[in-house]
Amino acid sequence: MRPALVLLVLLAACSVNADPEESGPPSTAPPTVVTTTTEPLPPSTALIRIGTARYELDAVCAAVGAGEVEVTGVGTDEAGQSVFGYVRAFLNDPYVALLVGNGDDAVLYEPGFDGLPEVELTDDGARFADVQFATDVDIENLTATPVDAGAVEVICGSYVRELPPSPFSIDAG
DSSP states (O other), X not given: XXXXXXXXXXXXXXXXXXXXXGOSSOOOSOOOOOOOXXXXXXXXXXXXXXXXXXXXXXXXXXXXXXXXXXXXXXXXXXXXXXXXXXXXXXXXXOEEEEEESSGGGOEEEXXXXXXXXXXXXXXXXXXXXXXXXXEEEETTTTEEEEEEEEEEEEEOSSOBSSOOXXXXXXXXX
């Protein structure tokens, strides 16, 4: 007998309306629809300047820990040549490289032997304020052809776990 009494009390409680103004047939008003939009993430970009030349690249950023970032980027220069960039914004091992052109006509710009470029890690990327770029860098003989001073700025709109293959990828096989 008790289970029937409990069921009767539950049914009665469900049918009780606390607000007599709201009694009556269900509302026929359309349901309120709430939509949210998410803004797309800003693109990742890299700007590499060497002397008066500016290379603006579409970039991919990989967060490697402790605020450090590794970046590859692609673009074209004013003459329409392919440009590939690589930035390793590590506090203890910074590096920047820019490959302009393809094949035998390609020119590789990287820091010479005047000291490592100084990197500043930012909330959304990294900056190198003063890079002494060179070509024909020969690590074995410690020689290079100085080119010009430059700067690098990377803005990361998003991050990936691993960088895609690029001309700067090292083949471990």
